[in-house]
Amino acid sequence: MDLPHLYRQMLRARAYELAVEDLWNHGFISGEMHLGTGEEAVAAGVVTQLGDGDGLALTHRCSPALVVRGVPLAPMLRELLGAEDGLCGGRGGHMHLFSKEHLAATSGIVGASLPTAAGFALANSRLRPGAIAVAFTGAGAMNQGMALETLNLAVAWRLPLVIICIDNGWAITTTSDSVTGGSLVERAQGFGMRAETVNGRDVRAVYKAAAKQIERARCGKGPSFLLATCPRLDGHFLGDPLIRMANKPIAEGKKVFGSVLSSVVSRGGGGLADRAGGVTQMMSVMAKARRSGTRERRGDPILAVYKTMNKHEAERDRIDAEVAAEIEAAVAEALADVGEGSDG
Ligand SMILES: Cc1ncc(C[n+]2csc(CCOP(=O)(O)OP(=O)(O)O)c2C)c(N)n1
Incomplete structure (x- = not known):
């Protein structure tokens, strides 16, 4: 395991997304941004353990994952800007990216990454023995029918598939534990799959757990399931009201409570008890977002890996500078012609 390499990849992913956030805040990217x-x-x-021929569904x-997989950054950014020379001709946006060269496909349809990856895995089992497929999925998506069908067929067909399920505690504004029965690990085991949990903030632990599952898949020993717990630092999407509320409870609270209170006292709609119950429920979700938001910032995986690199301080500084320069160059390339022709 090459810790400086893992550190570099984590930093590249974070720096890329901070650049995306900046572009979104400045109005260059429209629509939702997760x-x-x-x-x-x-x-x-x-993803650092994947190679040529391995499929990746996101x-x-x-x-x-796309940044770590090595998909070129400027075409990805151009895609988010809606440019014709973007990765998918400017028509896919951030949720429907596809790189044929990397066999990497993404979808905004919750649950779709599982059957997509199963397709990659089936193709690889016939065409490229030794190559595998990896599905990344959210924990909320594991309650979709197609996710359960994939668990079943992957075992029945002994597919070279590794399912990485990220539990960030939420599905939009629904907490994971309020909609998921039982344990997801036991659910996967119930289908006959190897399954375990890992601390998704700890890159070394993830690397080790994934290495075992990837090796099994490469050797034809069938699919497995890894449940990684980690924080959702920026809410469901940029501008998420729950995060705004968590960061600025007084300023944001004023905006929300005025309209909520007027809906409680206004005529029509459900009974008063129901409406008051709705307010209580909303306050409890906001309080939970606030508590987990504070806790999660402290548990930022980038801070954890930064500390583990203390022993390699000079190398860490070099990586920091190289990653900053790489992202800056990608943004400059993506924005090179933005604004051109606007006055013509
Ligand atoms: C089939 C489908 N149903 C609903 C949605 C709306 N939706 C978008 S993201 C999301 C929550 C997904 O939660 P999870 O799988 O836990 O992923 P996370 O957002 O937490 O990463 C939902 C319900 C959708 N995009 N597709």
Whole structure:
């Protein structure tokens, strides 16, 4: 395991997403933007172990894994800008990216990464023995029917598939534990799959756990499931009201509570008890977001890996500078012609 390499990949993923956030804040990118900040240890720990011919199917939170996989950054950014020379002709946006060269596909349809990866795995089992496929999925998506069908067929067909399930505690504003029955690891085991849990903030732990599962898949020993717990640092999407509330409870609270209170006292709609119950429920979700937001910032996986690099301080400084320069160059390349022709 090459820790400086893993550190570099985590940093590249974070720096890329911070650049995306900046572009979004400045209005260059329109629409929803789901960042994977907090998931970098999982992306680096798994994706650095993939090679030529391995397939990768991802979700709406796909940037960290694509960056680590080596998909060129400027075309990805051009795609988010809607440019014709973007990775997918400017029509895919951030949720529907595809790189044929890297056999990497993403989808905004929750749960779709599992059957997609199963398809990659089936193709590899016939065409490229030894090559595998990896599906990244959110924990919320594991309640989709197609996810369960994939667990079943992957075992029945002994597919070379590794499923990496990221549990960041939430599915939009729904907490994972309020919609998922039982344990996801035991669910995967129930289908006959090897399955375990790993701390998704710890890149070395993820690397080791994924290495075992990837090796099994490469040797034809069938699919496995890795549940990685990690934080969702920037909310469901940029501008997430729960995160705004967590960061600035008084300023944001004023905006929300005015309209909520007027809906409680206004006429029509459900009974008063129901409406008051809705307010209580909303306050408890916001309080939970605030508590987990504070806790999660402290558990940022980038901070953890930064500390583990204390022993290699000079190398760490060099990597920091190289990554900053790489991202700056990619942004400059992506924005090179932005604004051209606007006055013509
Ligand atoms: C089939 C489908 N249903 C609902 C949605 C709306 N949606 C987008 S993201 C999301 C939550 C997904 O939660 P999870 O799988 O845990 O991933 P996370 O967002 O936490 O990374 C939902 C319900 C969708 N995109 N696709």
